[in-house]
Amino acid sequence: MNSSEKTGIAPTISIANRQPRFLLVDEEGIISVYVQLIKQCYWNGNTTTVSNGSDALKVVETNKENPFDVIICGNTLGNSCPIIGIDVLRIARQQFPQAALFMFATAPSLEVRKELIELKATFRMNPVPIAEIRGLIAEALLKVK
Incomplete structure (x- = not known):
């Protein structure tokens, strides 16, 4: 157990002298709640949250120079958006090859997996x-660092 775990003080993780950047794509708000709770406890970072695939692709395209x-x-x-999570992750991997990509879902198809x-x-x-x-997330940020 490290000192921050003993005292309850949350550690701050930085990457190359900057705060980590998060992109959350979540139509139901579930993922956002998870990560907001985690950020409050463990990381100070820049979080962009969008609720559909179209907005996610716009954010990815406009942040090429400021990677997530x-x-x-x-x-x-x-339901009204033809762009699904795997589409977003595919484009994100092209734009941000070092980014940690996560999908939290109920039952993606075998092709998606x-x-x-x-x-x-x-x-x-x-x-x-x-x-x-x-x-x-902690493991991913250590690898990105």
């Missing part, structure tokens, strides 16, 4: 326990 470190999405990104492996994205079935998300 962690990108988290579900697979279904709104295969592509997640190809993209080196982490998949977890919802609901994902907060402690597990915290560990996944």
Whole structure:
């Protein structure tokens, strides 16, 4: 147990002297709640949250020079949006090759799961326990660093 765990003081993780950048794509607000709780406890970072795939692709395209470190999405990104989570992660991997990609979803197809492996994205079935998300993000940020 490190000193921050003993005292309850949350550690701050930085990447190359800057705060980590998060992109959250979540039509239901579940992922955002998870990560906001984690950020409040463990990281000071810049978080961009969008609720559908179209907005996510716009954000990815307009942030080429200011890359995201962690990108988290579900697979279904709104009934009216033809862009799904795997589409977002595919484009994000092209734009931000060093980013940690995560999909938290209920039941993606076998094709989506295969592509997640190809993209080196982490998949977890919802609901994902907060402690597990915290560990996944901490590990990812250490690799990005």
